[in-house]
Amino acid sequence: MDVTARAGDLWRQLAEPSQWSRRRVVGESALTAVLGFVTAAAEYLGGHNGLRIGLVTLAAVVCSLARRALPVPALVAAGALSGYAGGGALLITVVGWSAGRRIDGVLRASTAFGACFGLYTVLSLWPWPQRSVVPFVFGTVLFLVLAVFPALAARYWTQRRTLLRTLQELNVQLLRERRMVAGQARMRERQRIAQDMHDSLGHQLTLISVHTGALEVDPQLTGRQREVAAVLRAASMTAMRELRAVVGVLGDDTAQGAEASQGLAGVKSLVESAAATGTPVSFTQSGTVRALAPAAGHAGYRVAQEGLTNAYKHAPGAPITVSLYYEPDSLVVEVVNAPPPETSGEIREVVSGGQGLSGLRERARLASGMVHAGRSTDGGFRLAGVFPYESATSPADAPGAPAAFDSGGDDFGWQHDAAASGEGGPVIDRLDPLEEFKSIMGARKGNGLLVGCGIAALLLAAVAVVCLIGVLSLGREADGVAVGPRDYAAVTVGDSEAQVRQRLPARQSAFTPGLRDRVPAAPAGASCLVFGSGPVWDGSATETVYRFCFMDGKLAAKQTFRVPR
Template structure:
C-alpha cells in the first residue's frame, strides 16, 4: 500500500514538474517577462512591509513568497490564488499580487465550479488573515475585507474569464465563417463547372456543325474546275482557316468541359504557330512581315498559347480597323522573357462610304486577362506615325501564377495603356463600348471574412475595456464612500473628549456612565486593547481613544472604564504606541 502511495506521489510530482517546466509555456520572452514581473512585485511588497513595520526577516520572507507565487501562478492557478489570498490578508504588500494572480487564474481555471471554490477558499484565508487577531465585534471589519477582496480578486478574475470566453467565441465564429466560405466556394465551383459543361456542349453542337459545313463546302469548291488558280488559293485559305477553327473549337470545348482553364491542351497552338499564321495572312493578300530575333526558348503551355493569341488578335484587329496598312509581327526572345508584338501602319485614306468594322469590344480585355494569368504584361497604344501597336511580354517559366497584373496580388497594375481601347477603336475614331463602367470583381474570401468579423471588433474591444474599467472605478468609489462613512461611525463609537473622561467619577452607576459615553465597540480601539494591562478581575471594560491632538504622533492616549457590581469601579488613562 505504501509503495502504491509513493508511486502516485512520484507521478503527481512529475506531472507538476512538467506543468511548471513545459517548454510551450516558457519561451525566452515569457521567461524574461515573468522574471521582471516577479521582481517588481517582490520589491513593491518588500517596500510596503518595510514602511509598515520593523522589516528584517519578515520583509525578506514576504518578498520571496510574492516572487514564488507570481512565478507559479500559471502552472498552479488554484493553489496560487489561495496563497495570494493569504499573502494579501496577512501582509501590506500582497494586494497587487492578488490582482495579478486573480487575473491569471480567471482565464486558466477550468470550470465554473472550480473557479468558484477557488475564489471562496482564497476569500476565506484572506478574511481570516486580515482580521487576525479577531476583535470582540468584527462585523464592520468583515465588510471592509469583503469589499476589498471583491475589488482586488473577484473583479479581475471575472473580467479575465469573460475576456477569454469572448476570444474563444470569436475564434469559433471565425472558424465557422471560414468553413461556410469554403463550402460556398465549393458550391459556386460546382455551379461554374456545370455551366461550363453546358456551354461546351452548346458550342460543340452549334458552332461545330456550322464549321464542319464550311469545311465541306470549301473543300468542294477547291476542286471545282471552273475556278481560276487565284480563286482556288483563296478557297484553300478559307478551308485551312475553317479546319484550324475546328481544332481550336475542340480545344476550347475540352477546356470548358474539364474546368481547367490554366492547362493548355495539345490542340491549342503556341508561338511556334505564329509563322504559319503570318503565311496565311500573306497568302490572303495582306502586306504582313515576320521579324524574329534572339535564341528561341520554351515557355509554359499557357504562356505559349497566350503569345499566339496576342499575334492572332493583333492581326485580326489590323484586318478590321486598318485594312491595307502594312503589318509587322515581331518575336523577340529576350534574356528573361518573350516579346510578341504586332504593329500596323496608319490607316489608309478610304472613301466616304467606308464603314467602320463591327467589333464586340472584348478583344484586349481577354488578352489582358490571359497575360495576367500567366504572369505577363500587355501593352496597346498608338505609334508615332499614326499606326497601332499591340505587345505582350511573357516571362520564361511563368504559367499559372498571378502576375504583376493580378488584381489581388501585390503591386497590382494594369499595364495596358489608358489611351488604348479594345479592338483598336481609336484607329477609326469610334468610341469604345462600356467606357467608364465600373469593374466588378469577386471579393476575396479573406477580405470578406475580415469585413464580417472585424466590422466593430476594435470598437467592441474598447467598449469592453472601458466598461470593465468603469465597473472597477464605481466599485472603488462605492468602497471609498462606504469606508469613509464607516470610519466616521467607528470614530464616534470609539473616541471621547478628555472633558468627558474627566466628568465621569469612580462609583457612578454603570447605566448612567454607559448612557453618557459611546458604545465603545469600535475597530479603532482593537489594537489598543491588546497593549493595555490586564483588566480587574470580574469586571467588564470600555476602551476609548482621546480626540485631543497628541504631541507625539506615534503615541495614542487611551481611556479605560471598568465596571463591577453595577458601578464604575475603575477608570484609567494610558499612553500606548500606535
C-alpha cells in the same frame, strides 16, 4: 495510471521546451521580476527582516510561475500570501486573472476562490477584531476588487475570444462551401457552353472545311484562287483544333486545357497564314527564348491573334509587324499596324464594344500579365502584352483568400495559428446546430457564457449588499470614535465609572486600537478608554485624543494628547 498521466502532463507544461516560446520566456521573466520586486519592496518598507523578505519574495515568484500549470494551488497560495504579506495585492490580481481563464467548472472555481478568500481573510485580519465587522467588510470588498473582478474579466475576455475564433472558423467554412457551390455552378455552365459550341460551331466549321477542300481541287479555279481556298481550308482546320481545345478547357475546368491550346509556337504560324493571304505582315523576335507558364504562353498567342484580327478588320492593306521581345524579366508580345492607305493617317475605332480587349485583359490578369492597347505615333494601332516568366502566385497568396487568424494561448497575448483557416482544412458538408451551439457557448457543461454572466450578476449583487452593510457599519463605528470637548469637560476625576460611561459613547470602536497605539501606556492597574475628538479629516497634521482611566470603580484620570495622524 491517471496520476501518472497527470504528472506527465504537468511536467510537460512546466518544463517542456515547446511550451516556453521566446515570447513567453520574456513575458514571464518580466512579470515575475515585477511581482518579486513589488513584494520585496512592500516587505522591506514594512520593517521586516531579511529572512522573511526572501521567503515571501520566493513564494511570490513560485506562484507567478506556476499559475498556468497549477491554477487552483497557485490561487490558494496567492490568497494566503496576500493575506500574510502586505505586498501580495498585485500578485493575487495576476493569479486571479490567470485562474479565471483556466479553472473550468463553476463548482471548482467557486471552491478555489472560496478557499483563497478564507485564507486571505484569516491571515489578513489575525488577530481577529472583537465586536466589529468593519475589517471583515472592507477585507471582503478588497478581495472582490483584487481577485474576483479580474477573474471575471479574464473569463469574459476568454469566452469572447473563443466566440470570435469560432465565428471566424465558421466564416472560413462558409466561404469555402460558397466557393465549392460557385465552382460547381460554373462547371455546369461551362459544360453547357462547351456542348453548344461543339454542336453549333463544330458543325459550321466542318462544312467550311469540306467546301473549301472541294474548291481547292476544282479545275475551273485559277492557281491564285486555289491558294486562297487552301488558306481558308487551313484556317478552318486550325479553328476546329482550337475549338476542340477550348471545349476541352470548358468541359474539364482544369488548367491542363491551356497546355492543349496554342502557345507562342503558334504565333509564327499565324504570321505565315496571314502572309499567304497577301497581307503585308512581318515577324521579328529578339532576346533569349525562355519558357513561360502554359497560361502565359496561351495568353501571348491570343494577343497576337487578336492584334492580327483587328488589323484585318480596321486597317485592311496596312503593313503589320508581329514581334516577340524576350526581355530579362518578362516577355513582350507586340502587334503594330500602320494606318490604312485609304484613311491618310486616320484610323477608325479599333474595337466595337470592347469585348475582344476586355477578354484579353482578363486572360492576361489570370496569367499575372498585362495588356496595353492604343494608337501609335504614326497614327496606326499598337497592341502589346507583357507576361512574366515565373508562374502565377499560389492560391494561398491570391487576393481574396481568407486570412489566417490568431487563437488565444497566452494570458495577455495571442499565438499565431495559421493552420486553423488554411485552404487545406477539412470541408464539412453539414454542420450540426447542437454542436455549433456547444462550440460557441463552451464545450463543457456549466462553462458557458450564460452561466458566467449569471455568476457575474450574482457577484455584483453581493458586492452591492456588502458595500451597503459596510457603509452602515462605518457609520455605526464612527459613533464610537469621537468625544466632544463638552463631554470631556463635563466629567471630573472622582466621578463614578457608571456616571462617566453614561456620558461617553456606549462602546469602543474598531478604530480605537489604532488610537491606543499612539498614546502613552496606561497606568498600572487602570482600565482606560481612548476616543478621538473629531472631525477625523480636518486637514491638520495632528489630532486630539482623549483618555479616561478607571480604578476601583471611579475615574482616576482623564488626559488629552496631541498625536500625529
